[in-house]
Amino acid sequence: MTMIKVLLVDDEELIRAGLRAVLDAQDGIAVVGEAEDGAHALGLVRSLRPDVVLMDVRMPGVDGLAATRAILRGVDEPPKILVVTTFEADDYVYEALRAGADGFLLKRSRPAEIAQAVRLVAAGESLLFPAAIRRLAAARAERAADGGAVARAGLTEREGQVLRLMARGLSNAEIGDRLHLGVQTVKTHVSSLLGKLGARDRTQAVIAAYESGFVTPSADGD
Structure with a gap:
């Protein structure tokens, strides 16, 4: 089985700990690193070569939008980026998707949904929460x-x-x-x-x- 390597980027330690516990309990998924600020994300992506980054969209300092742009510009074969957010109707989420993020995940998602989201985005097979993405795009069309x-x-x-x-x-x-x-x-x-x-x-x-x-x-x- 191919292991999906995940990097967590979130300024809240409790959120990172919860995501790590959920994902490390899954077969075929391993959390390889954590960052508490978007400023550290690019360096960790380069050194750890994760397949998927779970990126908090709202962080002090370098937020998830800026970090997403930096990763996509600064890495030859960038990982899939899954934006993590509290509210789906968020301009930051939409701009991150426009910048190249591959989908988004709600923080209130159940453990099984989080694991499935990582697997889906790693495979590049389908959109996550397509109805919500449609609403975000259509509202600004x-x-x-x-x-x-x-x-x-x-x-x-x-x-x-x-x-x-x-x-x-x-x-x-x-x-x-x-x-x-x-x-x-x-x-x-x-x-x-x-x-x-x-x-x-x-x-x-x-x-x-x-x-x-x-x-x-x-x-x-x-």
């Missing part, structure tokens, strides 16, 4: 009749279909079932559309889809 940046990216019809289903939080396997495609074919479409959009991952692609008006909550089943 600058509607464009032509789909804006997404339309200009020149997606094929099939890539557009895949992006719309990604926006609903469907995994590659679920998208394949819906479109009658093999999982590998879906992965190829996802990789292609990410490249055309200049998006680091699925989360950034979905945010672009909502901000441009290419996808709307009323159109995706909300």
